[in-house]
Amino acid sequence: PDIQFQPDPSKKNLVVLGTGWGSVALLKKLDTENYNVIVVSPRNYFLFTPLLPSCTTGNIEHRSIMEPVRQILRSKKASAMYYEAECTHIDAERKVIKISDNSDIKGDVNMTEVPYDMLVVGVGAENATFGIPGVRENSCFLKEIKDAQAIRTKIMDCVETAGFKNQKPEEVSRLMHMVVVGGGPTGVEFAGELRDFFDEDIKKLVPQIADSFKVTLVEALPNVLPMFSKQLIDYTESTFKEEHIEIMTKTMVKNVTDKYIEAEITRPDGKKELTRIPYGLLVWATGNALRPLVKDLMSQIPAQKDSRRGLAVNEYLVVQGARDIWAVGDCAVAGYAPTAQVASQEGAFLARLFNNMAKTEALEAKVHELSSTLNVQPGNSAQIVQEIESTERQLRRIKDIKPFHYSHQGSLAYIGSEKAVADVAWLNGNIASGGKLTYLFWRSAYLSMCFSTRNRVLVALDWIKAKVYGRDVSRE
Ligand code: FAD
Ligand code: NAD
Numbered sequence: 082p083d084i085q086f087q088p089d090p091s092k093k094n095l096v097v098l099g100t101g102w103g104s105v106a107l108l109k110k111l112d113t114e115n116y117n118v119i120v121v122s123p124r125n126y127f128l129f130t131p132l133l134p135s136c137t138t139g140n141i142e143h144r145s146i147m148e149p150v151r152q153i154l155r156s157k158k159a160s161a162m163y164y165e166a167e168c169t170h171i172d173a174e175r176k177v178i179k180i181s182d183n184s185d186i187k188g189d190v191n192m193t194e195v196p197y198d199m200l201v202v203g204v205g206a207e208n209a210t211f212g213i214p215g216v217r218e219n220s221c222f223l224k225e226i227k228d229a230q231a232i233r234t235k236i237m238d239c240v241e242t243a244g245f246k247n248q249k250p251e252e253v254s255r256l257m258h259m260v261v262v263g264g265g266p267t268g269v270e271f272a273g274e275l276r277d278f279f280d281e282d283i284k285k286l287v288p289q290i291a292d293s294f295k296v297t298l299v300e301a302l303p304n305v306l307p308m309f310s311k312q313l314i315d316y317t318e319s320t321f322k323e324e325h326i327e328i329m330t331k332t333m334v335k336n337v338t339d340k341y342i343e344a345e346i347t348r349p350d351g352k353k354e355l356t357r358i359p360y361g362l363l364v365w366a367t368g369n370a371l372r373p374l375v376k377d378l379m380s381q382i383p384a385q386k387d388s389r390r391g392l393a394v395n396e397y398l399v400v401q402g403a404r405d406i407w408a409v410g411d412c413a414v415a416g417y418a419p420t421a422q423v424a425s426q427e428g429a430f431l432a433r434l435f436n437n438m439a440k441t442e443a444l445e446a447k448v449h450e451l452s453s454t455l456n457v458q459p460g461n462s463a464q465i466v467q468e469i470e471s472t473e474r475q476l477r478r479i480k481d482i483k484p485f486h487y488s489h490q491g492s493l494a495y496i497g498s499e500k501a502v503a504d505v506a507w508l509n510g511n512i513a514s515g516g517k518l519t520y521l522f523w524r525s526a527y528l529s530m531c532f533s534t535r536n537r538v539l540v541a542l543d544w545i546k547a548k549v550y551g552r553d554v555s556r557e
Contacts, residue, residue, distance in 0.1 A: 273497025
């Protein structure tokens, strides 16, 4: 049987890179009948990142927040092709991409090219390390499922190693010191989840290490959660104090070894001091950096030379200086924060734009066809002219698509002890709230945002399971 994808020659090839927030929002709303849609991503699932910090402790099982891309594409009207591969190069001149199968099992062919007429780059970002020595070798990140699994394993490894016979108190303290670098929402949510795990489960099961367990959050700026209002920053900092999570602000990590980090603290009098912080587990959450693929594309386009944080796009998300390339999400610079909220609105916008472009092209073809029949059948001219006019009216209506406009719904973050903070847009203002009620709002909001009903049911069951039986502390 011919299992190869046969593109319809009458349609354009629309290639979508990535299966994250931006690309999946596009695929969800795109009318796939209009194009030969080809999706390329090394990850054959969509990941609901807002609940990823909960996977690090087993409060939620990782498969509950994954949705297979095959499932997503199956629900489309016309079939779309998916290749599990990484795009390694975009040749903007020839309009082809190079793809490579980087999974463990490779066939005889594991590298090839895919031509495109239209390309959407939604490859997200990498973890920023700022070139600080030792970070990649010694710390865990928190971006993908495998990162959350690695953290879950390491937490219990530290606990069990600390409980090893004759372990010295100093070493127990080091092993039980969990350090999080980066006081953005990723670092804060993880620190909160970790403290919960310890208070609700580990402490009961391994009481001998209870006094040594410590969580420290290290942040270079004067406060954590810079995107939240002052009131919620203060609330988070005081809640962390109650939860015994130490926050070290104005502390910039400069070097990482396998057992300690070195950081520069700026004292209130402005003096700088170098300190050594021993750790058992180190989680690095200092935000985003450009992927090599994005850097490579930017280097081909002179108009991108001054862009530092990603592909500069115009108000229709077209990559500036490129032909037929659009970008969405964390790899695009459209003037908004790199969040799921922005990425998914951008993806949905592109779907509307592409659906519209296809409709426009179909109507233009109709006008063209009607005009040619006008010359052949002069007898029907009045009716044909009427039809041309009505088609042109439709064309004018749909051609007038407004530029992308981001609508901010608010920011939400879990901070531990069944408390959350929320800055939510309300009418023309903003409502800031923090505490247990906000936590219930956080839970219901994220549950309703899960990709599918299946995800929603699994997440709700995981929450119930963890509450009733406790989190599973077995180390995989
Ligand atoms: P991603 O979702 O990262 O997807 C990128 C996709 O591209 C992936 O499928 C990847 O496999 C694929 N890819 C990578 N390289 C290639 C390549 N070379 N070729 C092809 N495909 C490639 N934002 C919020 O708004 N609210 C939250 O509560 C929130 N919580 C978060 C919690 C955590 C722990 C993290 C890490 C982030 C969170 N974010 C949140 C931010 C949000 O996840 C990102 O802004 C969002 O994922 C960006 O979407 P994206 O589509 O640009 O990239
Ligand atoms: P971030 O960029 O928001 O925060 C990183 C923090 O690390 C910064 O505050 C920075 O000052 C600090 N930092 C950098 N280098 C440092 C160093 N050497 N030593 C100490 N501190 C250092 O990163 P993030 O938290 O991973 O978030 C990334 C994006 O994802 C953001 O746009 C964020 O809004 C979004 N996100 C949102 C949520 C949510 O809404 N609940 C959750 C997670 C992530």
